[in-house]
Amino acid sequence: MIILKNLTKVFSLNGRHKVVADNINAVFPSGVSVGLLGRNGAGKSTLLELIAGTTHATSGEVLSSGTTSFPVGLASSLHPDLTGAQNTRFVARIYGADTEALMAYVEDFAELGEHFHLPVRAYSSGMKGRLSFGINMGLEFDTYLVDEVTAVGDASFKKKSRDVFLNRMKTAGAIFVSHSTGTLRELCTAGAFLEEGHLTYYTDIEEAIERYSRIMDRSMSMLMPPLPEGAATMKFPADARMLFGIGLPQTRTDWLGDCLRRHRPCHFSKPRELHYFNSRAGMADTTRERRFKAAQQLGTRIGKETIEEQRNTLRLIGEISALLSIHTAPKNGPDRHNAYIDYLLAGRKTQPILCDFTPAYALLSQDDFAEMATIGHARFVCVLRDPASRLWAQIWEELPGSDRTQAACEAAARALLARPETLLTAYPAANYTRLVQALEGATDTGRICWMFHEKLTGRAALKPLSDFLDIPNIPALSLPPLPEPPEPGIPADIRSGLRALLAPQYSAMLARFGAALPATWQAGLLSGENAG
Known part of the structure; x- marks a missing residue:
């Protein structure tokens, strides 16, 4: 003592x-x-x-x-x-x-x-x-x-x-x-x-x-320049920082979010994906409509329930009403993000990191990212995956459930290879170059943590993110199991064709990330060179 x-x-x-x-x-x-x-x-x-x-x-x-x-x-x-x-x-x-x-x-x-x-x-x-x-x-x-x-x-x-x-x-x-x-x-x-x-x-x-x-x-706020005209004014807690988790379809972004969700310094809202910013951009109308429909169904059924059932239904109505408030906020004005921030903060204690992991944010524009960056000194973590493997997995995932077979997936991939000009229209997430340029054009690169799907294999692989957020590394006991890939193995000829089709993406990622690229991407780079 x-x-x-x-x-x-x-x-x-x-x-x-x-x-x-x-x-x-x-x-x-x-x-x-x-x-x-x-x-x-x-x-x-x-x-x-x-x-x-x-x-x-x-x-x-x-x-x-x-x-x-x-x-x-x-x-x-x-x-x-x-x-x-x-x-x-x-x-x-x-x-x-x-x-x-x-x-x-x-x-x-x-x-x-x-x-x-x-x-x-x-x-x-x-x-x-x-x-x-x-x-x-x-x-x-x-x-x-x-x-x-x-x-x-x-x-x-x-x-x-x-x-x-x-x-x-x-x-x-x-x-x-x-x-x-x-x-x-x-x-x-x-x-x-x-x-x-x-x-x-x-x-x-x-x-x-x-x-x-x-x-x-408080000391830093005295040194900050005045907000630009039209900027939102937000009562974001001074002892917290915002983290946006974005990622391309069929990457381990969800797994990464689950790891942080179990970690003491991080606070998440109840829904797994908020879809706030892509809803503002008009890219989540289906999600918005589904949430409003759920509220209507709860309101309809409450009159037919017992008192005990009504108590639970009222609780659900309260939860979904709070969620719907983020979709009814004004598009413009200094208070446009207040409902979103209030929803994020619900149930928070002293956690220093507020998280919104919505992978679909990866399709947003540079202007959208710039708006996101103004919230709580925001930082971003984005997960990338080998372009050909990721595209094959997305083709599989988007097949109708009744037609999700190896043969159907191969047929869809070959149809894409036959019409290469349709790639970025049919699969905009394949445009890694646009994503990197939009995100890095919207905010300081020091506020972005790029991670690779292939390297997200356990606790040690999460250390760069812990350092980036200045929080303790995630305990091994808090790690959820790694998800098994649902898609079948990709045939060699289709893999080679997709790599050639995506050659510009491989080259751009090599120029941006260099030796940090996973070893499994190297074959794609070689395929791109051969195609060229």
């Missing part, structure tokens, strides 16, 4: 004073990992130094019932004129640890190579962080003080750092400084927020993140 008692720290320079800690009283319980949040310059690193005892308080005191590490990740924790090895040996002697064992652990963990035997002043900031983290994790403390260090290094080193830290948290606590809310959600259970010298402790990390997000969004 760490107790801050009337802790005050004031820096004075040339008659000017900056208060970092203003009579702080707080308790950090034993065995709890606490995420410490605050804007840049709030004094988070200084607070860690005060707790560690490497900086003296102006007044007040820090009490501890156990051992506390020096601040991991701070360059001031290392002596610049000593080598990495000498720093490690020095720390081992201070804490009475096995010197040779700690030396071997740190040299292996920090991956500094020959630099381990060079002076620390020659290290980059990342190398210093890795050395500091390795030394601390090689020792056993009751409380670890960590300052952004798991952000250092490549993906494999970051994973190794997280794994070691989480293993230490089985028997210890921590105070963890980071601006990454995803990292804090993954590594911490409680939170603390430091602002203008005052510290507020929260038993739930989500409450601390909500406070931090609210303060930061």
